[in-house]
Amino acid sequence: MLWSGWGDPAKASELPEPVRLLLRDMLGVRAPHTPAASLGEVRLPPVTLPPPVLDELRAAVGADHVRSDDETRVRHTRGKSTPDLMRMRAGDGSQAPDAVVLPGSHADVLEVLRVCAAHRVAVVPFGGGTSVVGGLVADRQGFSGVVALDLGRLDRLVSVDAESMVAEMEPGLRAPRAEELLAGHGLTLGHFPQSFEYATLGGFAAARSSGQASAGYGRFDDMVVGMTVATPRGTLDLGRAPRSAAGPDLRQVILGSEGAFGVITSLRLRVRRAPAERRYEGWRFASFPEGTAALRRLAQEGPLPTVLRLSDETETMVGLARPEEIGALAADAGCLVIAGYEGGEVAALRERVAAVLSGSGGVCLGADPGESWAHGRYSAPYLRDSLLAAGATVETLETAGFWSALPGLYDAVRLSLHASLGSPLVMCHVSHVYETGASLYFTVVTAQSDDPVAQWETAKNAAGEAIVAAGGTISHHHGVGRDHRGPYAAEVGELGVEILRGIKERLDPGGILNPGVLVPPEGVR
């Protein structure tokens, strides 16, 4: 993974010419004055962890698995939001951990937590490092140091219960490797977020991730039937049946807890048969409201395809759903729907979905737009790096709401972004639908000001306030981290925050796990 950007550096590409022209003519984007820092130029704070503590950590996991060299520290600094990348490109490594610790077992994790609690060391569980909400930055105040707990060595497919269709898998497995291991048994998770190439199973569970095929396979939290969690107070082992009436479901306390309550060391996951066939196609709707109504019909009356995504007029025109063809479509292209069908009875499913889409005013565009979307589905994060280098800020934000609230949410977010940023390019799509509502996912492109981090943070905070005021949730699948902590507290209310603090106090009395992430510290909202 590129330390200051996304993905495999070999896959980095030049900005397509139409995008370069669009940026200059529409947004006034100018090349930045200063080039991005090199890895060696990143400024790191001194390691503050006392040597005896490092020795105890080495004793816990083995000397080879405690690292405090500069490169390893840089590679575990922050996540992959646009402000994270901007800070790294500017050579700002101020939030680097003192050391990176790689446990090899659940027992190792318990021992690391014991050592860290005894010496007041903050612990940041680290999966793929793709958080976009500041979930990998710990408060330092009151701690003798910070360690990143990299779960990459916990990467086994432990067992497959083919009768129950449940696989036990370790949290450090990256999604492609998890799929590869399951494919050996003819199985799949069906979880394909845009961060697929690097994100891990533990990160998916800890941040309640949702993938591009959520219409067919569900969200990641729907897949978790059980888990083992290491906490500073000991082990939690949760989930012994698919559903239970035995009190509140404590799995739900850990799902979405973003490393603040415990470290997930094992997951028991519902799996599906690997699809015999995959087919994707495009549909055109005259307007976003018309397309939204069609998606609602599918979500409420069925049948749902496996992938369902509706771009608004701007996203359709820019062609963001098909990164390789950015700018290729005319301004009156309407709104593009991508529908994907995976499984054994693809033709029959397609026929039923097509009847609903055409009955709702959709025009079938054939396989090309769908196959091209599938081909480019992981390209956008690479494009972000090229845009940043060209002097444009590009970032995403997302929310969800009930169907009746969606038009208001859509308008509120767009208005707020335009008010903060002047004339940005704001694109939106719906890609996760439910009987009662859906998510809205916005992509924003704007010219960078002299202080692009502050520029984006102002705009993002204003958009967050607009989301809360319009009745949406502050996140459908990115999570809370540090960036959404305030709006999340507003969503759950004071009593809700007290409950969160109570759970944290019980599981993590020293407050060493991801301090400042998810749960507002006492006295802070």
Ligand SMILES: Cc1cc2nc3c(=O)[nH]c(=O)nc-3n(C[C@H](O)[C@H](O)[C@H](O)COP(=O)(O)OP(=O)(O)OC[C@H]3O[C@@H](n4cnc5c(N)ncnc54)[C@H](O)[C@@H]3O)c2cc1C
């Ligand atoms: C380009 C890009 C595209 C993205 N697309 C999507 C998308 O389509 N859908 C989506 O849902 N998200 C998406 N994300 C967000 C991100 O990938 C998800 O939140 C993902 O779940 C994070 O997984 P990770 O392994 O990288 O976790 P990390 O970023 O390493 O960690 C995320 C949080 O979980 C905690 N954590 C990690 N592992 C554990 C563990 N084992 N136990 C306890 N806590 C843990 C961390 O401390 C942190 O707070 C995207 C991000 C990027 C940069």
